[in-house]
Amino acid sequence: MFEYLVFFVFAAMAIIFALVVILHRNPVVGALSLVVSFFSLAVMYVLLEAPFLAALQVIVYAGAIMVLFLFVIMLLNLQHRHEPSTRPVQQFLGYTGAAAFLITIVYYIGKYAVYTMPAGPFHADARSIGLALFQAYVFPFEMVSILLLAAIVGALLLSGRAIGHRTGIGTETTEEPAGKAEVSR
Amino acid sequence: MNPWMHYLLWPCIKFAIAITIVLTVVAGMTWIERRLLGLMQARLGPNRVGPQGLFQIIADPIKLLMKEDIMPSAAEKVVYVLGPMIPLLPAFLVFCLIPFGPPPAFAVTRVNVGLLLIVALTSTSVYGIILGGWASNNKYSLMGGLRSAAQMVSYEVPFGLSIVGVLMLCGSFDLVKIIEYQERHVWNLFPQLVAAFIFFVSMNAESNRTPFDLPEAESELVAGYHTEYSGMKFAFYMLSEYASMLVNSCLMTSLFLGGWTLSVGGYGVTTAALRSMGLLGGVIGAAIFFGKVMTLMLVYVWFRATFPRFRFDQLMDLGWKWMIPLALANIFVTGILILAAGTLKIGADTYWYGELALSIVGAAVLAFTLFLITRGRPAATVAARPTEPPKVIHASRVSEA
Numbered sequence: 001m002f003e004y005l006v007f008f009v010f011a012a013m014a015i016i017f018a019l020v021v022i023l024h025r026n027p028v029v030g031a032l033s034l035v036v037s038f039f040s041l042a043v044m045y046v047l048l049e050a051p052f053l054a055a056l057q058v059i060v061y062a063g064a065i066m067v068l069f070l071f072v073i074m075l076l077n078l079q080h081r082h083e084p085s086t087r088p089v090q091q092f093l094g095y096t097g098a099a100a101f102l103i104t105i106v107y108y109i110g111k112y113a114v115y116t117m118p119a120g121p122f123h124a125d126a127r128s129i130g131l132a133l134f135q136a137y138v139f140p141f142e143m144v145s146i147l148l149l150a151a152i153v154g155a156l157l158l159s160g161r162a163i164g165h166r167t168g169i170g171t172e173t174t175e176e177p178a179g180k181a182e183v184s185r
Numbered sequence: 186m187n188p189w190m191h192y193l194l195w196p197c198i199k200f201a202i203a204i205t206i207v208l209t210v211v212a213g214m215t216w217i218e219r220r221l222l223g224l225m226q227a228r229l230g231p232n233r234v235g236p237q238g239l240f241q242i243i244a245d246p247i248k249l250l251m252k253e254d255i256m257p258s259a260a261e262k263v264v265y266v267l268g269p270m271i272p273l274l275p276a277f278l279v280f281c282l283i284p285f286g287p288p289p290a291f292a293v294t295r296v297n298v299g300l301l302l303i304v305a306l307t308s309t310s311v312y313g314i315i316l317g318g319w320a321s322n323n324k325y326s327l328m329g330g331l332r333s334a335a336q337m338v339s340y341e342v343p344f345g346l347s348i349v350g351v352l353m354l355c356g357s358f359d360l361v362k363i364i365e366y367q368e369r370h371v372w373n374l375f376p377q378l379v380a381a382f383i384f385f386v387s388m389n390a391e392s393n394r395t396p397f398d399l400p401e402a403e404s405e406l407v408a409g410y411h412t413e414y415s416g417m418k419f420a421f422y423m424l425s426e427y428a429s430m431l432v433n434s435c436l437m438t439s440l441f442l443g444g445w446t447l448s449v450g451g452y453g454v455t456t457a458a459l460r461s462m463g464l465l466g467g468v469i470g471a472a473i474f475f476g477k478v479m480t481l482m483l484v485y486v487w488f489r490a491t492f493p494r495f496r497f498d499q500l501m502d503l504g505w506k507w508m509i510p511l512a513l514a515n516i517f518v519t520g521i522l523i524l525a526a527g528t529l530k531i532g533a534d535t536y537w538y539g540e541l542a543l544s545i546v547g548a549a550v551l552a553f554t555l556f557l558i559t560r561g562r563p564a565a566t567v568a569a570r571p572t573e574p575p576k577v578i579h580a581s582r583v584s585e586a
């Protein structure tokens with residue numbers, strides 16, 4: 001009974017805050033709602049007896065990725081202005097695409113959903129996840145690593161080119177980019 | 186057990202105990218820190234209120250409680266109020282997860298992914314600082330918050346990686362099992378010397394203590410992220426800084442200094458010996474634990490009195506170019522030695538050689554790295570750096586709070 005209560009409270013929180021992320025105009029509020037949504041997801045993992053995944057969810061998404069998101073939002077100091085939409089075709093395509101995606105995902109969830117718990121204990125500890133990653137799924141794992149490496153190299157190349165020409169320094173901290181640019185010019 | 190009691194009442198009791206301990210230690214620590222800083226800087230420190238200034242512990246919170254609570258009119262109201270409260274919660278929660286005496290009585294909550302949960306919770310405390318800095322709507326506060334975000338994300342990586350070596354040696358996320366492993370062998374400090382060093386540096390950075398206190402660098406940013414905070418909200422930020430110091434010291438004690446035990450190779454004050462003494466043994470264990478924790482807290486103060494603040498690029502260099510590669514190398518070497526021990530079928534009696542080898546390699550690598558770090562940067566990079574205005578050093582650095 002208690003598990004159901006916890007589940008419904010946190011499932012509702014996850015959905016409501018995910019909606020806030022999409023609908024709210026202020027990017028900081030959006031980012032914070034995403035953090036709350038991630039925490040609710042972590043609670044879901046705990047209810048599924050996968051505390052390892054829950055901890056990873058909080059460490060990676062709430063603890064690192066969203067901090068970087070907030071960092072970028074604040075660094076750019078994004079203003080939340082109400083701008084009228086100027087591109088009706090793109091808007092239409094966006095809504096249609098989103099609706100198609102929603103229908104597809106609901107259809108496939110209905111088709112492949114598991115309604116009964118598998119028999120036996122559910123292994124989601126560090127050992128079984130590590131073995132699965134490095135034995136059964138080692139190829140996709142390595143592919144994702146290469147993808148991330150490519151992204152890092154690309155980011156370094158772009159930022160190094162932008163700053164390197166101006167100051168003659170290969171690397172520079174991202175603190176105060178506007179101010180630094182003024183000074184060095 | 187009644188589920189309501191199991192899910193609500195019992196956690197509340199544990200939480201209350203954790204809050205009491207944290208608040209007591211933090212209150213004592215503010216006085217100890219100020220007196221000790223005074224001693225190290227050849228001045229007196231607070232010595233007027235009560236014997237040796239001890240009642241300063243009570244006077245400070247009363248002063249902060251009675252201060253007017255000012256909120257800037259342009260602040261984001263909800264986030265501004267939430268900001269100081271966010272980092273307190275994980276600090277208290279983490280304290281519930283730390284076993285400060287032999288289980289079951291003194292290990293308040295035992296989770297089989299305990300260590301991961303602790304890392305997860307501590308990694309969320311940065312939100313308080315970022316959000317406080319942003320919601321104040323003040324450019325100094327915002328700069329403090331941004332610096333804090335960059336610093337925390339950078340140092341979380343070596344912080345997490347340094348724990349991995351310990352996990353590989355002990356084979357468990359459970360802090361109780363890690364401590365019991367150490368009493369059978371030696372303190373992890375020795376075979377994981379490099380990891381311990383990285384962990385200590387990163388935990389200084391994570392709790393924004395002096396060599397790493399760029400988020401509140403008062404000579405550049407007024408008071409950084411808490412510039413606009415006064416009264417109890419300011420006190421909450423101070424409280425969470427000290428609570429995170431305490432929690433990190435507890436973690437370091439459990440991971441590297443053998444927790445509540447004082448034993449090598451299973452001889453000395455072990456868990457079994459403490460258990461045989463009953464409640465008294467538990468109290469002795471807790472006393473040993475907090476003795477180690479307080480020693481680490483004093484090292485924090487010593488650091489503060491010794492080291493000048495880093496420049497921001499030095500901070501980033503140290504984190505990304507030294508700490509992370511070093512932590513990865515530590516994992517690599519530890520893995521090779523564990524694998525070798527497994528392949529050569531080294532038994533418990535010869536396991537010592539492996540740990541000795543790890544200690545010696547660790548000490549050598551650490552010494553060499555420290556030499557490289559402190560050698561200074563190549564002249565070319567210094568010359569290429571844009572010239573900065575001369576730094577003004579204030580003669581009187583008033584200690585905060």
